[in-house]
Amino acid sequence: MTNTLQAANEGRSSRLLGHVVLLALSAVGIWALSVRFSEGLIVTHLTQHVPWGLWISLYIYFIGLSAGSFLLSTLIYVFGMKRFEAAGPLALLQALGCLVLGMLLIWIDLGHPARFLNVFAYWNYSSVLAWESALYLAYSVVIIAELYLVLRPALARRAHSGGPLAGLAKKLAFAGEAEEKAWRSKAARWMLLLGIIGIPIAIGVHGGTGAIFAVVKSRPTWYTGLFPIVFLVSALASGGALLTFLTAISSRLPKAQKLDLVRSLGRLTVGVVALDLLLLGSEMLVVFYGGIPHHVAGWHQIMFGPFWWIFWFVQVGLGAVVPILVVLGKRTGNAIGPLAIAGLLVVFGIIGVRLNIVVPAQIEPEFATLPDAYHHLRFVRGYFPSGNEWLVGLGVVAIGTWLFFVARRLLPLDEAEQLAGDHSTAAAGPPPIHAKAEGRPAAAAGHVSSGGDL
């Protein structure tokens, strides 16, 4: 017991440090945002040839994380993969948070942000971006509904035990066992239905985000039917990887159960990463074999351009090869720490994938000498984000991360995980006694610290 208390104390101080760093970054980000909104997009280094930069890369990155997380949650709620059940609530929260960040980033990127509703007021049905905007909304409704269904029983428990949101919990509490049971069976059916509706929406959300680029015939690097698929696959990879990482660092499941969950998630993730590499290889083979100058130019930028290292080190090395080796490794693949790092590496590597999707394809202008036709900084060749772009990007990520941890703390995720964990072990066979025995006090301790901290 003293051990747990000590650990809890240590955890608290490092958590405090985390909050301080995140809040500082958020504050800088908010300042940078205020500059961006008062001055306009003049603060960016975007040009006439590269009109989309860091913010759009981050936007598709977060949409991908969101869609990936959601699709993973459907493995549980639609396809009944009990192994992952404990990760379900977290996956949904992650899907919601990342979606909000993605939408926030594309909104920040608009030249006239105040007019964003024009997309709905004047629907242009031939625009993929218009369809996507609608899909994002439909998608957020599905996620919020699912989150409610998943969290209600756990939240209801707080009506008696206290904790954050206890007031809300009282309103949602069940009258008795019987009512809860009836509600649960209804909720499970709703979850199935929402998941089934949600799958095509999530595929549309991210495959469609890929299609925003894929339909653009003026940029040959984007213009391929493989693109929406690559988007989906890398979305799954990033979603799975983030889930692996977050489960590893924040889940309060008993150790054995947790390792099992993290390992399954890690394996799933690197499997998808490998598929992603396969698609990449196929695309490269066709492009280089064909040797059409426009096509090759974009890939040349990616692989041998000024940011070649993003491709080789971030995207392929740290983002794919290393995590695959870690998860396949006999020792590393069976320990929570290395698995968490493998997850984090993939999450990080996909940022490289997104940057390489958005930027290099635009570097080669529509006519080779277009940058020389007009002498102005908005006509130069190449692109590197401005200080403001970096700070806004970092700030938004920091705000998102901070909000995530706050939500993680406020919402009854631990309880929901616990309920699901019990449920899945019960379903898998007779519950191992020791797991249960050590599970309860740990959860209780977690509860105390979670109540006091924020």
Add this chain to the structure above:
Amino acid sequence: MAREENDTPTPQADAEPSSPPDRRKLLGLLGGGAALAAVASLGGCKTTSPRAEGAQTRRWGMVIDLKRCIACKACTIACKNENKTPPGVAYGVFLEEEAGTFPHVRRTAFFRPCMQCEKSSCSKVCPTGATYHRADGIVAVDYKRCIGCRYCIAACPYGARSFDYGHDYIADAKNGYNLIPSSEYGAAYGTRAKGKSPSGNVRKCTFCLHLQDENGDYREPTACARTCMGKAIHFGDLKNPEATCLVHGEKMQALLAKRSPYRLKEELGNEPAVYYLPA
């Protein structure tokens, strides 16, 4: 797009700015979208400028004779002047390409306005329909509707669109130069101010449509064509077989019939309204 079928469309007429019925239906299908549209219009977010459709009977186009072009680039300056585009925004640009190694070198040079594509990529991808295709073939931008997402820039195969990042030639807002509004779209957007359209919008060559009269015919030719001292830029109607170049009087169709004309990036299927006669 609400394309009226009358014979004498007036460019200044208030074309119905709200969604036509078929689009309404689509919105209805999207339940949530319809609700949002309602919220948008209630909240005053629904902004649009009066839309001119131009003359149905015309298809404005250019025939650029590269044999006559002396690469003086006066066309680009005339365009800057006419449309008063800010720094970093270019409608018509002049492109020069060199190929080969000495002594076997080749040089190509040509003026590139917006191609006013029949199948314009820009208006196809625009989520708000701010970029739209007029009846007379000109592709225009409704600055009040445009949200500045820049999808159209990414999609245009000819690099013919510019985002207005808000640069100014002269910082002082009260300077005489800054008090004159740009004449494009009939000076509909007034004097330039920070954060106000067209700043924050995507802009493009409009074939100088503000030079059209109320019947949709040109009072005078586009600035680039007018200014070209080599008489290389022919501008006129491509629909009517008898129509002549507004600057030099040659029959447009005859110009196209004589020397094998070509269009840029024909393989993409955008069907530009700008033809080149080889040098």
